Amino acid sequence: MKPNVIDEIVKNELCIGCGTCAGICPQKILKIQDNEYGEYIPSEIQVCDSHCGLCLEVCPFGNNENETQIGAKIYGSIEGMKYLPETGYYLDSYVGYSNEFRQRSASGGMATWLLTKLLKEDVVDYVICPTSQKNPEKLFSFEILSDKNYVKSSSGSVYYPVEMSEVIQKILETPGRYVITGLPCFIKALRLASQRNRKLRERIVFTIGLVCGQMKSKNYTKYIAALAGNKDLNKIQNVYYRGKSPEKPASNFYFQSTDEHGAQQKIFWNEGVSEAWVNRWFTPNACNYCDDVFAELADVTFMDAWLPEYSNDSRGTNLVLVRSPEIQVIIQKGIEELEITTSEIPVKKVKQSQSGVLELKRKQLSYRLYLAKQKGLKVPEKRVNPSKDIGLLKKREIKLKTLMQEESKQLFLNYCQNQFVEGETFRSRMNPFVRQTCQLRFLGKFTLLPMRTIKRICK
Known part of the structure; x- marks a missing residue:
């Protein structure tokens, strides 16, 4: 068989x-x-x-x-x-x-x-x-x-x-x-x-x-639509993920949702969309x-x-x-x-x-594979070898984002009742994790700090 x-x-x-x-x-x-x-x-x-x-x-x-x-x-x-x-x-x-x-x-x-x-x-x-x-x-x-x-x-x-x-x-x-x-x-x-x-x-x-x-996942779109102001998911008829504004750079595009009456709600990348994206909220585990x-x-x-x-x-x-x-x-x-x-x-x-994506899918993947091996998880064979040689701050960042990835899925279920999303409440619950990643990025600018100090801050 x-x-x-x-x-x-x-x-x-x-x-x-x-x-x-x-x-x-x-x-x-x-x-x-x-x-x-x-x-x-x-x-x-x-x-x-x-x-x-x-x-x-x-x-x-x-x-x-x-x-x-x-x-x-x-x-x-x-x-x-x-x-x-x-x-x-x-x-x-x-x-x-x-x-x-x-x-x-x-x-x-x-x-x-x-x-x-x-x-x-x-x-x-x-x-x-x-x-x-x-x-x-x-x-x-x-x-x-x-x-x-x-x-x-x-x-x-x-x-x-x-x-x-x-x-x-x-x-x-x-x-x-x-x-x-x-x-x-x-x-x-x-x-x-x-x-x-x-x-x-x-x-x-x-x-x-x-x-x-x-x-x-679908819940990502529900969450962003709620942040934009369209909290009743039954009314959403259409969404557009990459709207362009002449006064903004290409990287600061906007998400727009349209309800059954044609009313539109809009939110820009820098207003909360990027927070969910870069921190891997609502990302499938296979990714x-x-x-x-x-x-x-x-x-x-x-x-x-x-x-x-x-x-x-x-x-x-x-x-x-x-x-x-x-x-x-x-x-x-x-x-x-x-x-x-x-x-x-x-x-x-x-x-x-695409240097950021290459970093994510090659160098960071090596540590994710290492962690999975340590936990005894079944993962596919990849062209990248498992490795723990990635740096203390980066290790902590990967673990934090993996935690957010898992928490976002479970937590969203608590704040999406009867097709109505409490987006800001969900966001506030995820905020402590986001603050920690911001602290890590800040620490990354001071690479000459003693290793003992970095370890203490990362705990």
């Missing part, structure tokens, strides 16, 4: 909720549902009698091939391909924006431009991306789109759980050429599934990746064990240009890593036809733009 995804992944809190296992299950006995924390997980709707183990084989957090190994098979033999441990394989790197989609997109609009271009040029028949549902219980879900106008209306970042089980089943049922957008773990799951299913391998012709530091920053298995990866020379521009700018020769040709054509304002940029600048 082969192990399954429920016993090995879900019960060990390693599920990211991508839905691939349910989508590809031959017996269709897995169903994706959200748990009390607003995270998607699979459950068995009937007893599995085949024990084929396919569900575990396609799980991005199972002990299967890693991104380097899979990437070598997909991209390793392509002429001109380069490789770096941080980025994975890549042909070229670009910086720029779409002249048409820049303003309405989260950053430079390059991803939306490419998706619409693929449809317009008849390169693909369908685009699969997260789409607003105007449903308080499920604000976003993956949809299959064939009209470029619908793709345009779906532009923008989504920090809300979505899962792929239904769209995977539709791909298997309906012939066509598909392009799908996803986070690194989702793209990895699709690659694993495609290795085991010919229809997926032939029909998914392109994958579009997004750089990711962490995912968030603690991800080492893929640049969606290494995607044919092209898009990200924000978090570099000094671009980040103050409120309109937003994209960085792009290209791995597919076909996508590279389309980008070059877009530059020639003046549809995009884009130029090549050294890959070291791309790495620099």
